[in-house]
Amino acid sequence: MKEHNGFSAGEELLSQVLEECLEEDLSFVPPEGEIARGHRFSDNFEKKMQNIFDDSSSHIQKKKIQRHFLPSYRQAAACILVFVVCGGLFYYMIKDSVKSFTSFDEEASMEGIAEDSSEEVTAGAMDAGNGLAEEDNAAPASETESQNEQTKDYCGKTVYLAKQQEVPDMLENITTLVNCPVLDEENTILYLTIGNTGEDDFQYWSQCELEVWLVDGWYRIPLEQQEEGEWITLKAGMAVDEEVDLALYQIDCSAKYRLVTYVGEELLGAEFTFEETFIKTMEELEE
Amino acid sequence: MFLFLALLDSMEEQEKFTELYQHYRHFMWYVANQKLQDDYLAEDAVQEAFLALTRHLDKVEDVYSPRTKKFLATIVRSKAVDLLRRQKPEEEFVEYLAKESGSADILEQYLTKENYNCLISCILELDDSYRVIFEYKYMYELSDAQIGDILGISAKNVNVRYFRARKKLQEMILKEGDRFERA
Numbered sequence: 339m340k341e342h343n344g345f346s347a348g349e350e351l352l353s354q355v356l357e358e359c360l361e362e363d364l365s366f367v368p369p370e371g372e373i374a375r376g377h378r379f380s381d382n383f384e385k386k387m388q389n390i391f392d393d394s395s396s397h398i399q400k401k402k403i404q405r406h407f408l409p410s411y412r413q414a415a416a417c418i419l420v421f422v423v424c425g426g427l428f429y430y431m432i433k434d435s436v437k438s439f440t441s442f443d444e445e446a447s448m449e450g451i452a453e454d455s456s457e458e459v460t461a462g463a464m465d466a467g468n469g470l471a472e473e474d475n476a477a478p479a480s481e482t483e484s485q486n487e488q489t490k491d492y493c494g495k496t497v498y499l500a501k502q503q504e505v506p507d508m509l510e511n512i513t514t515l516v517n518c519p520v521l522d523e524e525n526t527i528l529y530l531t532i533g534n535t536g537e538d539d540f541q542y543w544s545q546c547e548l549e550v551w552l553v554d555g556w557y558r559i560p561l562e563q564q565e566e567g568e569w570i571t572l573k574a575g576m577a578v579d580e581e582v583d584l585a586l587y588q589i590d591c592s593a594k595y596r597l598v599t600y601v602g603e604e605l606l607g608a609e610f611t612f613e614e615t616f617i618k619t620m621e622e623l624e625e
Numbered sequence: 626m627f628l629f630l631a632l633l634d635s636m637e638e639q640e641k642f643t644e645l646y647q648h649y650r651h652f653m654w655y656v657a658n659q660k661l662q663d664d665y666l667a668e669d670a671v672q673e674a675f676l677a678l679t680r681h682l683d684k685v686e687d688v689y690s691p692r693t694k695k696f697l698a699t700i701v702r703s704k705a706v707d708l709l710r711r712q713k714p715e716e717e718f719v720e721y722l723a724k725e726s727g728s729a730d731i732l733e734q735y736l737t738k739e740n741y742n743c744l745i746s747c748i749l750e751l752d753d754s755y756r757v758i759f760e761y762k763y764m765y766e767l768s769d770a771q772i773g774d775i776l777g778i779s780a781k782n783v784n785v786r787y788f789r790a791r792k793k794l795q796e797m798i799l800k801e802g803d804r805f806e807r808a
Contacts, residue, residue: 373654
């Protein structure tokens, strides 16, 4: 009589007997730790085993790659399923983006505000694609409008014409101040202190922009590595130091600079020169 | 994607292999040494067992299960038998000649529950060279080709050994049965 695994009843019994006998034999084997205390493998053995480990990794890999490349219907079906699902998702994402793109374009033309239509449409399409169209989280407008700006070469880099409006260092209840403990080649950190002297909280953009005065106006110096900014809430009566690492910029210490940030939609900043900052620091140190 | 799956699998198997080595190498050495009574030969048996294991890691499901421990014991015992054979090839030849003359294969008739205790004592006395063939075949359900791959012999030779093992066990049961009857 054949059993489900192809063994006869007698062979099943033999299997059971073999198992029992092996269990009995192994019951006399002491625990691994005890054997390890009594025997240390020879260096030769360790070396040979290391070789097996090295060979086995390549052997196992080779074997598995061969096995996986053999026709396997289940794997093929799984792959096709994955491709179909991914393809479907990709298709719908593209379709949605195109829809948003079209509707945004129509709205823009209807309202007659399509002066910079190409940029806005792109931004609109991106926002629609990412689902991040909330105004609260949007970066300040100057970042997205930079492409059409007038440029100049400064310290081997291209700088962009910034908003030429007068940037106050005080806005009703908000004050700004640039300071740094010691400014030299080794200590390149500058602080823009923003203080809220009013009774209401306000939000400011965390990424300060460094601008330099070049003959005809203020120019924004681009960062060596672009960082992402965010809106930060400053509570009433609080002050905060925003760090600016000058090592991230290519600058000339003799020029006039200002650090600028956004408070709501207003620009706020503080002008400085390195000389002033350095003298102030020295005076403070002397006092 | 296939390559990625292959890499994942191979990494898993490498980890499994390392775990097996770390966890069972002393145990395997002890089992081999029981048979060989030689520390260094036992190390050789362990090494050969691990080498054979690299090709059959898929037979090991759970590293720490009792079944895995038994499987490793079988492999290292078969390697120890091989080493002994290599040392004394003439004995094997003599044994081979002695065993070729014999009766028909009626082992199945003796594999009954009534003979259970008799079977136990016969298997415990059965030479390891035969016993491991039975273990590979009946406990781990390996094919002749798979057993041959582990032992380093052809599938045909595995089959020859298997039938010799059956005959040997049959003779032992007959003898043991007579002893029981006389007792």
